[in-house]
Amino acid sequence: MRWSRFFLYTLKETPKDAVTPSHIYLVRGGYIKQVAAGIYDFTPIGKMVLDNIRAIIKEEMDKAGAQEVMLSFITPYELWEETGRAKKYGDELLRIEDRKGQKFVLSPTNEESVVDLVRNYVKSYKQLPVNLYQINLKFRDEARPRFGLLRGREFIMKDAYSFHATRDDLDREFNLMQETYEKIFSKMGLDFRVVEADSGAIGGTGSREFMVLANTGEDDIVVCSECNYAANIEVAKRNHIKKENPVKTQEIEEIYTPDIKTIDEVSKFTETPKDFIVKAVVKKAVFDNGEEEIVVFFLRGNDELEETKAKNAVGAIDLVDASEEEIEKAGLIPGYIGPFGLPSNIKYIIDDDLRMAEELVCGANKKDYHIKGAGLLDANLLGNLTIYRDIAKVKEGDLCPKCGAPLKITKGIEVGHIFKLGTAYSEPMNATFLDENGKAKPFIMGCYGIGVSRLIAAAIEQNHDDRGIIWPKEIAPFVVDIIVGDVKKTDQVEFAEKLYEDLVNAGVKTILDDRTERFGPKIADFELVGFPVGVIVGKKLKNGKVEVRDRKTGEKFEVDKDVVFEKVMELINKD
Amino acid sequence: MRWSRFFLYTLKETPKDAVTPSHIYLVRGGYIKQVAAGIYDFTPIGKMVLDNIRAIIKEEMDKAGAQEVMLSFITPYELWEETGRAKKYGDELLRIEDRKGQKFVLSPTNEESVVDLVRNYVKSYKQLPVNLYQINLKFRDEARPRFGLLRGREFIMKDAYSFHATRDDLDREFNLMQETYEKIFSKMGLDFRVVEADSGAIGGTGSREFMVLANTGEDDIVVCSECNYAANIEVAKRNHIKKENPVKTQEIEEIYTPDIKTIDEVSKFTETPKDFIVKAVVKKAVFDNGEEEIVVFFLRGNDELEETKAKNAVGAIDLVDASEEEIEKAGLIPGYIGPFGLPSNIKYIIDDDLRMAEELVCGANKKDYHIKGAGLLDANLLGNLTIYRDIAKVKEGDLCPKCGAPLKITKGIEVGHIFKLGTAYSEPMNATFLDENGKAKPFIMGCYGIGVSRLIAAAIEQNHDDRGIIWPKEIAPFVVDIIVGDVKKTDQVEFAEKLYEDLVNAGVKTILDDRTERFGPKIADFELVGFPVGVIVGKKLKNGKVEVRDRKTGEKFEVDKDVVFEKVMELINKD
Structure with missing residues (x-):
């Protein structure tokens, strides 16, 4: 992509309601534009990041045998009455009426819809298991939308729902989804923890959250200093040891x-x-x-x-x-x-x-x-x-319930959540299949969510400095930014164009900063927008030298112009 | 894909409200499930067709230099007040209120949103032209949603909006978009016509529609029997020739x-x-x-x-x-x-x-x-x-305004529409740029729509027979259906599995019908769901023979088992 023709405009001013780094940098970096509280437009570069994340999720979900559907965004209120959530869900559920007065809701999640779809087609245990997912629009009318894409009202969610004949089979799928999620977040280059979690309003019998570690996270996570124990503080356990009061009293x-x-x-x-x-x-x-x-x-x-x-x-x-x-x-x-x-x-x-x-x-x-x-x-x-x-909040220094070592508390951003729903939805919706003995039984269900647009923000909360975003290269909109120091200098332009072509032909997502901007703002944009590798084709080209920068480490390499391509590829492939 | 594990269930019954072939076959073929009037869920196979169409559109739009964005689906009512459409648009515009009483609309189209986005970033003629598009959810609260995906309420639209400094540059882009649309619909294997069209409620100074020819189309199209003149009957012209009344009268x-x-x-x-x-x-x-x-x-x-x-x-x-x-x-x-x-x-x-x-x-x-x-x-x-x-309806036999030959009237389904909007939106929204002389001028705009989910239905209206869908292979969910006559016969299963592997490795989208169904229903499903090529691995395999079927022509080829792969590839590549 040539920046001069690209609809990408960075801003100097920090939006006044923005406090978290991801919110600030997504707006200043030209990725999103606020439309209303908690509602955003995605610009071309914002859409690219979203697509990168979507593609990784789709690939791994498909590999795990899940099948992609697209459930309607507008869903009938009457489906939500079947489960009782029409009333229970609270004000986050936006209820609307069409021109004829029929009631609908804007989907905040799709358990009801998917149960309605599956009960329409699946009648026998022979058709099970099935895992249906979508990467689709959701709306939750948050009381206090904030932090940009971290807590928006309109957002993209990957939601999957599995249906099983037995609890054992649900357990198998639940574990498969955990592995799949681990692959997804690893592939995105994120530092995350899988934690025990509360099942919340969705209900069910067991759940785990996937937390991207970041100082700005809204969630407290309890992690063991020795073993792999990790849990959301909402459900974290600790070792109970009998304590003796040093002050003895004989009688009450x-x-x-x-x-x-x-x-x-x-x-x-x-x-x-x-x-x-x-x-x-x-x-x-x-x-x-x-x-x-x-x-x-x-x-x-x-x-x-x-x-x-x-x-x-x-x-x-x-x-x-x-x-x-x-x-x-x-x-x-x-x-x-x-x-x-x-x-x-x-x-x-x-x-x-x-x-x-x-x-x-x-x-x-x-x-x-x-x-x-x-x-x-x-x-x-x-x-x-x-x-x-167990109603006490685990403290730093309490002992691990698994190994007894001291526990630590860290901050995380919830980007994924998997649940064993059991029959919490199939039973009230009378969604049954015939088992091996011809007996009607409610589906045993799991559900598996990933906050897709939220992941963009979480990745930035974890990967930024005081100048801008530092994208993990797996989800970066462009991996390499070639900066032409002075677009009036033919030698610089020609060298940059050739390198651009070579990189694009090698399959590297590259942006060529051919704008008539000065050098300073171009470097500032490289850092703000957050491309992993920068190539600066400037004055030193006359002496056969080009600068290559690693955005993450801040390292600058002065490289012979003949080996720039190799140096860039080395940086891209180094981990 | 192995059908035995695929969430695809065909139905014998025709839905009672379905009258058009695409509606009947999409429901019976298991592609969509009605959620409410004009609102549908897409099953995995429905989503595949949608993705095929989406990919073709994205590829050609990107090639034409348009840039993909994602505008919010929920848009503020106040934006619609700026253009006056908040009141003018009528009941198809669903107006909603959030928990705090702020008014929004469910996007039926996004002129207001995109003008708001562009006026936020673009200040100078140097940043023009720009063409932004999205493939995104839309909602129109139709009074009479009908014909399945042909006239739904919730649907997917590709909408693009271009911004220019001059009318000439708009004309250039308008022609480029026409060429792009012609490539898109040709690539999808559809028989279509580009016709002169009315600009309707969106306003503007010129427009063309893209009509998929089909007997069940809702639009009447006037086409010349000799030259390339074609127009929607709403705007079709005819040659006026001076007629003489054979009955003469001297005086009034x-x-x-x-x-x-x-x-x-x-x-x-x-x-x-x-x-x-x-x-x-x-x-x-x-x-x-x-x-x-x-x-x-x-x-x-x-x-x-x-x-x-x-x-x-x-x-x-x-x-x-x-x-x-x-x-x-x-x-x-x-x-x-x-x-x-x-x-x-x-x-x-x-x-x-x-x-x-x-x-x-x-x-x-x-x-x-x-x-x-x-x-x-x-x-x-x-x-x-x-x-x-000109207020008269052109009739069959009227004369072409371009060449004078007789005109014919045919039926079409509108799947695309391109408009020259001019300043119809930028002016009321005060969206301006500075021209070469530093003078503020409103953007000159074009807009370009494709009914993405509607295309699925239009393709079927044009390509079906009384047994089911006949997918153009470019958008078929699977191009080849390998039918195992009897899954208990090891030789049949082994042969089919090997062929399946070979085709998948050759990049051919293939489904293996390994269900324990009888042969008859499998053939019926092959025809109903509409795969272009069928391979029947049945009893004759013992004699070294396999049947290959061309869904479109109905031809059946009895082929030596050693050349089945070649025969399938020949049918796939024949046109």
Whole structure:
């Protein structure tokens, strides 16, 4: 491509709402143009990156035996009523009406559509398994679209859905998809981790996320410093070891603790380490039928509540802070809430790490009093409602549940998510097949998503510096940028044209910067737009020298003009 | 592809709403599944055909120097307000609101979006010309979606938009796009015509349509029997020759014609050929500001009014029949309306073919009276309002405007349309560039559409028989179908597998019908799904014979098993 004829215009100004590097550089580099909040046009160079990513995904999905379809973007509301998601999905689901008043939704995901397609054709176990995928438009009416392509409203998703006769076969496909995803992200040159994940609103029985590691990631990932354990913090586990309180107490004892409420205050006053103080977190749980209920979560004083775990523990769709008034109305005394002697109508959950714990200090459910020397050994103390769950947020330094080594916390961007759906969609939609005995059974399903346009942003979040993008060459729009220092100098133009031709003939995606721009802006654009290799054909050509730059390492090589092609190929193929 | 593992299921039943061959065969052949009226899912094989068509279009558009973008599907309503189309476009434009009440439309076409994109980046004539295209989703909320993919609501369109500094440069690009389209449709193996066309609601100064010839086409095309003249009947011209009425009259004379109203009656009564009787057609013209007005169209008694021409002649957005009551209220006398002595407030248009015509019989605007011997020579007779326009529908046998040979009328399906838009969009959107003298001028634009999903249907309308589709091989999902007569016979399976491997290695798209179906249904599916070449590996293999079938000609070749590959390649390459 000759830049002088290419619809690619870089901008000097940072868009005012852009804070993340990918958002800034995608707009400044001329890849995308905002149309409305969370909605973007892709320019020719933006479309090229999208196509590169799409091609890698298609190749690997096809190799894995998945078959590409194109489901409608506008889907009937009535399909969403079959699964109950028409109501449950919330405001991200944009519901529309056509000219005749028929209701539709803009597809945010396509479980309903694909089940409807498959139940139309597949009647027997002999037709299974099948895995259908698409790389297609999606719309989610995010409350706060932000970060450019990272959290847009209109976006491209690769969504795949598999159908099986048995759970074992689903497990096989789930593992195959994990391998396929690993190949896809490796091929794109990304540093990523596969992590255990929450199944979220889509439902199902097991899921894994694919996280591109980046400081700007919205997700916290827990990774083991020794083994391959990795999990989203929303589901991360840790090793529970029995801890002994260095401060021994003989008997359970009520102590007077006027105005002593926070964990810090109680720890200081009772001279007890924080992990032996029981922290109470009060939340208002919101359920999908719209009901609300006060719930108390108990955990060690040095732990924090993990909201997703807590939500799943009570089966709520949301947890919101309870006001002091609501807390008191429920019969609780803020600052003095503890597991013993709670009002009997209050639901509470105790963190797993407190199971069998002894020598604890906790609120006495009585103004100005705590209890010390308490143990949770005796379940009777707590009555029948006692539920232990893993509700604490794993901390840096907690121990790996697999190998016991210390865990670390890092940031990641979710670019893929695979789920075992089981019969969560086939059952309500009455989508069945006849098994070997002629008995109708609901399909056992998996689903597998990749955020295609989001991957563009994630790749940049991981690969950039303060001057611009550093594309992994596998997804770069052009791998080589040949910069003509001065387009009025015939020798420079001729050399650059010849090199351009040679590279294109060798199958290298090359852009020839033949614009009448000055040298400085051309170099700045090379760095901003982010081509992996730059070739600068400038003044030194007279002395037989050309400069070759490695965008990633910043290395500059002054090369004899006769070996420029070889040097470029060496850089392209070096890893 | 092995059919036994392929998600492709044919149906015996014809869908009850399907009347056109493409609709019937696309559904029965398992290519598409209806989701709602005018909205379809594409199965894997449907997606393959779509991708074949998309690839041909992309290749030729890229070669022509156009650059691919991806504009957002959801576009802000406010962009559509800039051009006034937000109101004008009618109910096909689906207007929606997001969760915050901001208004958007589902893109039916993208002139506004692309002008917004280009005005953001292009400031100087030096950056012109540019031609941006996309192959992307569109939605038009058709009042009567029908005929499957021929008139859907959700569909894929290739839309391109070019921007120029001068009209000459637009003309150059317009011609280049015409050539490109001719290459595209030729490459797809389609029989098509390029025709002069009406510019319709998109506006602009000139346009051509690309029509796939098919008996089931919705459009009437006028083609010359001798030269290359071709036009949509909506704009088709004809040679006007001065005709002489064989029945001579000396003077204008009022004649008493009680209850004689129709052209037939008047012709009989006055013994005058129909082409010398003036036909009056009364319509109610609807304008884009909502106003309505009675208009009378006069044409020769043997001609019919062409509605699009008539609409354009008065600048109306619609013409509807006027009721007898409305006609009378306007001061007109049904059955006796003529061009002389009309109420002065009535707008009327006279067909070009009547210009200078003499010896006419027409209504006298007086109950039970006609006038004979009337001539339109003297414009004064008619007053200042006299407007001559081409408003008659060209008939079979009318004479070619280019060469004078007789014209024929044939049916076509519009699959492409190219327009010279001029400044119809850039002006209202204030999209300008600085010309060589530093003066701001609006972009001069062209736009170029191809109905991509519609092409699938058009190809079938042109290429089918009573058993199914006959794909042109260039867009066929698979070119060869190898049918194993009995999958329990090892020799048949082994031979078929070997041939399959050889063909795939030779780059031939091949499907191996290894299903446990009987032979009959396999042949029926070969014909219904429409693969160009069939290879039947059956009982005769024992005698060293294999049957090769040409789907299009119906020819069956019994071939020695050693030369099957060669025979298949011969059929593939024969034209």
